[in-house]
Amino acid sequence: MNNKILGMGNAVLDILAETSDKYLIQNKLKKGTMILVEQKESDKIVNEVTPIKKDSGGSVANSMVGISILGGSASFCGKVKNDELGQDFEKRMQITGTQFLCSKSDSGLPTARCLVLVTPDGERTMQTFLGASTTLNENDIEEDFFNDVKFLFVEGYLWSSQSAQNAIMKAVKLSKKRDVKVVFSLSDPGLTKMFANDFASFIDKSVDILIGNESEFCEIFQTTNTGKISKQISMMVDIGFMTQGKNGATLFQNNELGKIITPQINNVVDTTGAGDMFAAGTLFKLQNNSSAQDSATFGCKVAAKIITQFGARPNDEFKSTI
Secondary structure, eight states: OOOEEEEEOOOEEEEEEEOOHHHHHHTTOOTTOEEEOOHHHHHHHHTTSOOSEEEEEOHHHHHHHHHHHHTOOEEEEOOOBSSHHHHHHHHHHHHTTOEEOSOOBSSSSOOEEEEEEEOTTSOEEEEEEOGGGGGOOGGGOOGGGGTTEEEEEEEGGGGGOHHHHHHHHHHHHHHHHTTOEEEEEOOOHHHHHHTHHHHHHHHHHHOSEEEEEHHHHHHHHTOOOHHHHHHHHTTTOSEEEEEOGGGOEEEEETTEEEEEOOOOOSOOOOOTTHHHHHHHHHHHHHHTTOOHHHHHHHHHHHHHHHTTSSSSSOOTTTGGGO
């Protein structure tokens, strides 16, 4: 029985730190976005901030951990170096019950890291050095990874690496061969804008389920009109989930719109991982044959819960509090 979820994404160390709007402006960081930087730029801010929390991360990696903690079956393929951080990354994934699949590299770039700068309003601004994660390639993808897999979940962040794109294409080919549904996350508005044509082509040809936030959907479909988005997306994928923060989410399916309401949260601490946990909750329910509407409703509940804590990774008590 195919009931597993296989995630593909960047394997990154998350470093969380509290900061001010002034600090973001001084360092030319646009609030609420993610930018890619070289190691030197990353080192500068690492040396200036005081971390609140460190954890192995990455968007889809977080989602896979969320699915495992919720009680689902998840595995992850991403590239790390066989250094202290890479070994820690694998260990932390396995502790949560998430199988780490790809072999670690013995040379080359160090394991990746993402600085998550949290302002007093709970918004997060990310600066990422991708390091070893950019070296993921088609040789890392093995056919055995797809045994008993129901969904392949791929993050848009991988697109910045050509070798990772090749890995995605191989994974999609193996998925189609085994009737595995392909789920794609747009990941970031800036990234979506940069690769809009590539993403649109990939979504149209290969993707069954699309997940993204409102800004990302607007970049892909070049409109803020949900009716027009619905018409376009119905020609490309089976299901689309568009998250809208405190306004919940919109479900696109069968040329129809469905509105998903999110629980009201008064103690927002950190919005890091809200999108990752929406995906985790939604895919967990889809994995268990729930409807798209019910799955997205649960996804909103999981996302609402994660923003009441620091960091994108749920703890062991997370499931019992939803």
